[in-house]
Amino acid sequence: MTRAVLSLGSNLGDRLGELRRAVAALRDVLVLTSGVYETPPWGDPDQPAYLNAVVLVVDPAAGPRDWLTRARAVEDAAGRVRDPARRYGPRSIDVDVVTVWDDRDEPVLRDDPELTLPHPRAHLRAFVLRPWLDIQPYGRLPGHGWLTDLLNAAPLADDAVALRPRPDMTLESTG
Numbered sequence: 001m002t003r004a005v006l007s008l009g010s011n012l013g014d015r016l017g018e019l020r021r022a023v024a025a026l027r028d029v030l031v032l033t034s035g036v037y038e039t040p041p042w043g044d045p046d047q048p049a050y051l052n053a054v055v056l057v058v059d060p061a062a063g064p065r066d067w068l069t070r071a072r073a074v075e076d077a078a079g080r081v082r083d084p085a086r087r088y089g090p091r092s093i094d095v096d097v098v099t100v101w102d103d104r105d106e107p108v109l110r111d112d113p114e115l116t117l118p119h120p121r122a123h124l125r126a127f128v129l130r131p132w133l134d135i136q137p138y139g140r141l142p143g144h145g146w147l148t149d150l151l152n153a154a155p156l157a158d159d160a161v162a163l164r165p166r167p168d169m170t171l172e173s174t175g
């Protein structure tokens with residue numbers, strides 16, 4: 001059995017609809033959903049703002065690799081649109097595997113470029129860690145420490161302040 005935190009992001013088209021469709025596609029493994037945040041683009045500033053959220057998912061049968069397969073399936077089912085020439089460019093939906101825990105609740109650490117765990121840029125992304133804090137207030141990013149510490153110190157503190165909670169947007173409904 002493994003559990004995982006997956007991050008969801010969208011900045012093209014019906015952004016909330018994209019996130020809701022992703023959540024709906026994960027409903028059989030879904031345990032918790034974070035709030036929705038409007039976030040300035042990270043890594044490539046010349047693009048629209050994103051909506052970001054994270055989900056906690058659990059599957060008694062899933063190994064770590066299955067979460068990547070699952071994330072890709074959600075992107076494919078949504079017919080993900082993106083510009084392949086831009087590494088951190090705009091996209092209709094992005095689903096990343098942030099962290100996975102094994103059946104003894106130990107974090108899975110993995111250096112494989114196909115699936116690096118935890119996600120190699122999670123510690124640099126307030127748009128991942130802040131929604132994660134919603135669903136795990138005592139959460140830790142393996143290898144980096146408490147979410148609260150990461151969000152309250154450089155280099156993420158400024159980014160964390162720039163995120164805008166969108167309590168008017170919920171992921172519960174599939175619309």
Ligand SMILES: Nc1ncnc2c1ncn2[C@@H]1O[C@H](COP(=O)(O)OP(=O)(O)OP(=O)(O)O)[C@@H](O)[C@H]1O
Pocket residue numbers: 068087088094095096097098112113114115116117118119120121
């Ligand atoms: N933890 C991970 N979660 C998702 N993809 C990963 C992970 N580790 C490695 N990868 C690999 O990264 C590759 C690129 O994934 P993707 O297109 O989602 O990147 P990106 O969204 O443009 O950038 P980023 O991963 O920084 O968000 C995938 O083919 C996947 O195999």
Ligand SMILES: Nc1nc2c(c(=O)[nH]1)N=C(CO)CN2
Pocket residue numbers: 008009010039040041042043044050052087088089094127
């Ligand atoms: N705010 C924000 N910025 C991003 C995001 C994202 O989900 N949110 N995803 C990216 C893809 O790697 C690049 N930049």
